[in-house]
Structure formats: structure tokens, C-alpha cells
Amino acid sequence: MSGHASFEPTNKIVKWFEDRLPVLGLAHASFVAFPTPRNLNYWWTFGGILFFFLLVQIITGIILAMHYVPHEALAFDSTEHILRDVNYGWLLRYLHSNGASMFFLAVYIHIFRGLYYGSFKGPREILWIIGVVIYVLMMAAGFLGYVLPWGQMSFWAATVITNLFSAFPIVGEPIVQWLWGGFSVGQPTLNRFFSFHYLVPLLLYVFVILHVWALHVVGNNNPTGVSVKKDQDTLPFHPYYTIKDSYAIVAFLLIYFWFVFFNPNQLGHPDNYIPADALVTPPHIVPEWYFLPFYAILRAVPDKLGGVLLMFGALAVLAVLPWLDRSKARSLTYRPLMKGFFWIFAVDAVLLGWLGSQPAEGIFVTLSRLATAYYFAHFLIILPLVSKFEVPRPRPASIMDAVLEKSGDADEAKS
Ligand code: HEM
Structure with missing residues (x-):
């Protein structure tokens, strides 16, 4: 294109x-x-917002790394030193920690946009799969970064998550010791996590370039899901979408700055202001909010290996999505039944997130099991069946028709 x-x-x-x-x-x-469909709505601005946050994270991260010390006796204090002594260190740190949350908020909206409008379907399968790889790398970067301040949550999150690998028979234990660089989470672990926390975002950058490259080969999807006719249906990217994306970035910044300047610790856990202590386990070990749905899936299964496999399965199922949905229509606008299931799935995902923040006991475990079962049923049963049997509503012949019909100019649309 x-x-x-x-x-x-x-x-x-x-x-x-x-x-x-x-x-x-x-x-x-x-x-x-770049020819861009003329009917893109604001949900299409999140790719630009994500690009912006990747830059924010890399720039603030590079400067933070100049003051941070990856040593178990100094890491916590160096983080405090950044907050208290470094010029605008508080700003840098809060931009970076809240930037991670904003990055995930934006990526969840971006993914759900893709699910709703069928952007994962052909010919965008590779674009989507690269997206899933990006998401996994983002999670790795988020997890590694959270360990660095070396507070109680950092230490115990690292312990719990690395320990998951011990669930695999035979190779499990050696893998965990290899990850730790010893027999428990300690200095070698912190050092390598710091090294990888620096490396992963650069890898992320490479995959984002591939993602945008793939996008530019197949072109954007659009709210109707109908393939574009290049001349009548598109506009040049600049100035139309540079302006729209910039506007959306500024609007999103308002939410970001509300956190950074007014509630910088709202999304963090207070225990992470207690220095790491291998002898005191916190009563509840809770990950950052963006991992909570997966944490709920992990704990829904009584068996450790089962939980780990299911958690990775929850990610893997996203990668095969293009082959699970066989409907000819891309956008759910024309698929009322699947649209209903989409919203039930969205509620299920939020429910899983909330359950991940609750203690793994009583009713919360039962609900987690039900919500986990529904998560997989959505992708593996509901989506393939509904896409096979649901007859989509009539779709416009072109996006030009759809735009004119919406604005009431139906006659012109037909002519
Ligand atoms: C650092 C993270 C990411 C960046 C910077 C990024 C960037 C972009 C950009 C600039 C676009 C074009 C504008 C738009 O459609 O919003 C786009 C489109 C797309 N992205 Fe991403 N993306 C990221 C993560 C993801 C993830 C995690 C997924 C899915 C798992 C994904 C799936 C897609 C798809 C399917 C499209 C095509 C959308 C369409 O045209 O309908 N992206 N991305």
C-alpha cells in the first residue's frame, strides 16, 4: 500500500x-x-498513544537508570534517593511507574478495539500475532521493572512468579535456580532483572517497527470492517490523522497527569515502600493491576502446573484467534449475537481482574474458576460456533456508503 x-x-x-x-x-x-480509511473513530488513536508511551518509558527509564543502583543493599535506598534528592527525580519516577500503567490501559483498549472490529482477521493475522508478542514483552518488561525498587512486593512477586517454573517436572527446579542465579531471589537475580528490564523495551521497539510495517502492508481495518477502495475511501494520514492522534494523546495525558501529579501511588501497593525482607512474607502478595486477570486464572486451579499452563494458555489462545473466528463479517457492528458475547467477555475479563486482587479463598476461588472457564469457553466454544451459525446483518458495499448513510445522505450513497 x-x-x-x-x-x-x-x-x-x-x-x-x-x-x-x-x-x-x-x-x-x-x-x-499513507492512505488511511476516512471513517476511523477515536478507538484507532490508541496505536499512536501506545507509541507515545513507549517513548516516554524509554526516555524516563534511561534517565532513572543513571541514578538507580541494582544492588540488594542499595536498590531500595537509591529509589528513595531518586524521589527525594535527584532534581525532578520524583517526576521521573512517577512518570515511569504511572507510565507503565497508562501503557497497559492503552494496550487493553487497543486489544479490545481489535477484538470488537475484527482487526485480527485476514489479512491482518501476522499484524495481530506480532501484537500478541508485543503484549507478552510488555508484561515481561512490567514484571522485571516492578522488582527493581526492591520493596516487599518486588521481592515476593519475584519469588512467586519465578517459582512458577518449578511446577514443570524435571526441568522446573534447574530453570528456577538458573533464573535466580542462586538458591533464592537475591543479588544475582536483581542484577539480571535490571539488565533484562533495559533490554526488553528495546526488543519491544523492534517488534513495534515490525507491527507498523505489517500494518502498512495490509492497511488499516475500519469500523465497518469492509475492505477499503483505495481512492474513494481513504485520506492521507497527514494532516487528518496526525491531528486526530495528537488530540487523543493530549486527552490521554490528562488522565496520566492526574495520577502523576495528584495520586502518584494510587496504582501501587503500599508494601512496596517497605524494604525487601526474605524473612517476612506479606499477608497478600498482589501483582500490579494489569496482571490481575492472569493471576486469577493462575490461582483458579488447585494444581500448580495446571494453573501455570492455563495462565500461559490464556495468552496463547489470543495468538490463534484469527483461526477461531470464521465469520465473513469483521466488525461486530453487523453481528448482534457476537456483539452480546463480546460484552459478556469484557465483563468476565474485568471480573477476573477484580478476583485476582482478592484473597484466594472461599467464594473468590469458586468465582475465579467460573470466570476462567468462561474466558476459555468464549474463545474455544462460543466464538467458533457463533461465527459459524450467525448470519451477519447486511454490510455496506463500501465505507463511503456507510459514512453517507450515517449522515442521512442515503441517495448519494446509492448513486
Ligand atoms: C507497544 C505496543 C503497541 C504499539 C505501539 C502499537 C501500535 C499500533 C499502531 C500505531 C497501529 C495503527 C493505529 C491503530 O490502529 O491504532 C496499530 C494497529 C493495530 N494493532 Fe497495535 N500496537 C501495539 C500493541 C498491540 C497489541 C498488543 C495488539 C494485539 C494483541 C495489537 C494489534 C493491532 C492490530 C490488530 C492493529 C490493526 C488495527 C486496525 O487497523 O484495525 N497492537 N498498532
């Missing part, structure tokens, strides 16, 4: 350079002339 044709430099030096390495032409084709 993207060609370089429309970029013709007038400046001689630029032209000389372009003839040898056409990067400006590539950037122009990708971010200026």
Missing part, C-alpha cells in the same frame, strides 16, 4: 541523499501520504 512515488525532493542535497538512501521517501509514504 505504501509507495514512495509522491515524495519528490526539491533541495539538491536532499535529492542526492534520497537517491542513495530513500529514508525520507519511506517516512513520507508511511506517515504522510
